[in-house]
Amino acid sequence: MSGAAVTLLPSGRQFVVADGETVLDAALRAGIALPYQCRSGECGNCRSQCVAGQLEHRPGSTPTALTADDITGGARLLCCATASGTVTLECREVDGIAGIPLRRATARVTAIERAADDIAVLSLELPDGQALEYRAGQYLEVILRDRSRRSYSMATAAVTGGTRRLELHVRHRPGGTFTDHVFGKLKVREMLRIEGPFGTFCLDDRSDKPILLLATGTGFAPVQAILEEAWQQNLQRPITLYWGGRTPADLYRDADCRRWAAERPGLRYVPVLSGDAPDNWDGRRGRVQQAVLDDHPDLTGHEVYACGSSAMIDAARSTLCSERGLPTSAFFADAFIASA
Amino acid sequence: MTTWHDVGAEADFEDGCPAAVEAGGKPVAIFRVEHELFALHDLCTHGAARLSDGFVEDGCVECPLHQGLFDLRTGAVRSAPLTEAVRSYPVRITDTGRVEVGVT
Ligand SMILES: Cc1cc2nc3c(=O)[nH]c(=O)nc-3n(C[C@H](O)[C@H](O)[C@H](O)COP(=O)(O)OP(=O)(O)OC[C@H]3O[C@@H](n4cnc5c(N)ncnc54)[C@H](O)[C@@H]3O)c2cc1C
Ligand code: FES
Ligand code: FES
Numbered sequence: 001m002s003g004a005a006v007t008l009l010p011s012g013r014q015f016v017v018a019d020g021e022t023v024l025d026a027a028l029r030a031g032i033a034l035p036y037q038c039r040s041g042e043c044g045n046c047r048s049q050c051v052a053g054q055l056e057h058r059p060g061s062t063p064t065a066l067t068a069d070d071i072t073g074g075a076r077l078l079c080c081a082t083a084s085g086t087v088t089l090e091c092r093e094v095d096g097i098a099g100i101p102l103r104r105a106t107a108r109v110t111a112i113e114r115a116a117d118d119i120a121v122l123s124l125e126l127p128d129g130q131a132l133e134y135r136a137g138q139y140l141e142v143i144l145r146d147r148s149r150r151s152y153s154m155a156t157a158a159v160t161g162g163t164r165r166l167e168l169h170v171r172h173r174p175g176g177t178f179t180d181h182v183f184g185k186l187k188v189r190e191m192l193r194i195e196g197p198f199g200t201f202c203l204d205d206r207s208d209k210p211i212l213l214l215a216t217g218t219g220f221a222p223v224q225a226i227l228e229e230a231w232q233q234n235l236q237r238p239i240t241l242y243w244g245g246r247t248p249a250d251l252y253r254d255a256d257c258r259r260w261a262a263e264r265p266g267l268r269y270v271p272v273l274s275g276d277a278p279d280n281w282d283g284r285r286g287r288v289q290q291a292v293l294d295d296h297p298d299l300t301g302h303e304v305y306a307c308g309s310s311a312m313i314d315a316a317r318s319t320l321c322s323e324r325g326l327p328t329s330a331f332f333a334d335a336f337i338a339s340a
Numbered sequence: 341m342t343t344w345h346d347v348g349a350e351a352d353f354e355d356g357c358p359a360a361v362e363a364g365g366k367p368v369a370i371f372r373v374e375h376e377l378f379a380l381h382d383l384c385t386h387g388a389a390r391l392s393d394g395f396v397e398d399g400c401v402e403c404p405l406h407q408g409l410f411d412l413r414t415g416a417v418r419s420a421p422l423t424e425a426v427r428s429y430p431v432r433i434t435d436t437g438r439v440e441v442g443v444t
């Protein structure tokens with residue numbers, strides 16, 4: 001028999017997986033909004049539990065977000081998994097994303113701000129009459145001339161009905177095809193080809209738990225969008241933002257964060273430096289996940305949204321879940337793969 | 341008879357940055373590819389999209405709405421969903437570095 005029949009719990013939704021296709025791709029093709037982000041086994045968003053049938057990580061895939069024990073226990077990453085026969089699995093579905101159209105468009109660069117030596121804040125504008133709908137935390141892909149793609153998170157919240165103006169935060173990776181262009185030749189008025197939105201790194205609307213946002217580097221971009229969206233929706237959940245970098249310049253919107261925290265009673269801001277901190281540094285020292293551990297003896301009632309380098313995400317996931325009782329289902333991550 | 345209309349200085353038009361101008365009351369999109377400038381009517385023949393919002397690649401402009409391709413030099417159709425060519429205009433650069441578009 002070719003292909004597999006999959007039933008999702010608890011929703012009972014069913015879809016077919018073709019031979020050689022990942023379960024995640026098949027579900028997205030069927031219009032089912034499963035959580036995912038990196039599509040490469042890094043972020044752990046697409047984690048599911050196999051209840052019955054054959055669900056295996058395909059040869060050559062790298063499901064690094066799971067431990068060997070997780071896999072023995074039946075956990076699988078759907079972006080790495082293929083299925084055969086009849087399969088039943090348990091997986092969260094994402095609210096509020098199903099139905100947002102995927103769109104290809106051109107976007108004109110309207111401003112390039114150097115927020116730090118190696119950080120560019122790009123303002124983009126879609127042509128008149130076009131707009132992109134998305135949830136804060138989602139990303140778009142820039143389509144390069146060789147057809148390869150690079151992902152960047154939208155750094156501002158969308159307005160209802162879609163947004164023409166987008167903001168991206170790009171960190172320079174010397175030797176990188178796209179970011180060398182951004183830091184070399186990119187001009188105001190240049191056109192970029194984009195497609196989006198992708199990803200499901202979005203606030204869980206059904207929850208009322210306090211929120212911890214963890215960011216390193218430009219992992220701050222989706223976090224800023226999530227804050228804006230929370231304010232738009234007048235969200236009442238308390239939010240603490242932990243933003244980590246090596247030097248003060250890495251926290252390229254530090255002043256804004258301090259101002260927001262001063263103005264908004266529901267928001268706390270904890271800047272963390274792991275490298276050289278100036279003598280008068282009034283923030284924390286060390287790693288972001290350590291600052292969270294220090295502040296919270298118990299995280300059983302929290303939700304954590306972590307965005308940035310995969311090293312930070314892996315460390316945060318394992319320590320916060322094993323040492324502070326954070327449920328794995330309350331840890332949401334957006335891994336930038338190459339260290340952000 | 342062709343009338344030439346000044347649409348800006350040569351330096352105003354850069355690679356990768358299509359520009360919307362007006363020449364003789366017509367909307368015109370100007371494209372630079374290295375040392376050459378091209379001018380097409382600034383409206384897709386397939387729908388309500390401006391070619392000055394398009395992406396330039398391999399001698400073509402890609403319409404922002406459905407990604408149809410027009411040849412920059414002639415306005416000829418290079419891919420679906422387009423079926424009708426777009427009007428192209430002659431462009432010249434004067435001795436003083438001004439760009440002019442010819443409209444008949
Ligand atoms: C979901 C998601 C969201 C993201 N959001 C953001 C964001 O908001 N901001 C942001 O700045 N980045 C973000 N990223 C990362 C971004 O997509 C790009 O990967 C990054 O900007 C590098 O692109 P580039 O074309 O410059 O580098 P590439 O050409 O892709 O190369 C990346 C780097 O790796 C090196 N490299 C390339 N190939 C190899 C190899 N085989 N072995 C060793 N080294 C190699 C290059 O020299 C370069 O330094 C995100 C990634 C993901 C997956
Ligand atoms: S989407 Fe599967 S691990 Fe990231
Ligand atoms: S409007 Fe230009 S291709 Fe459809």
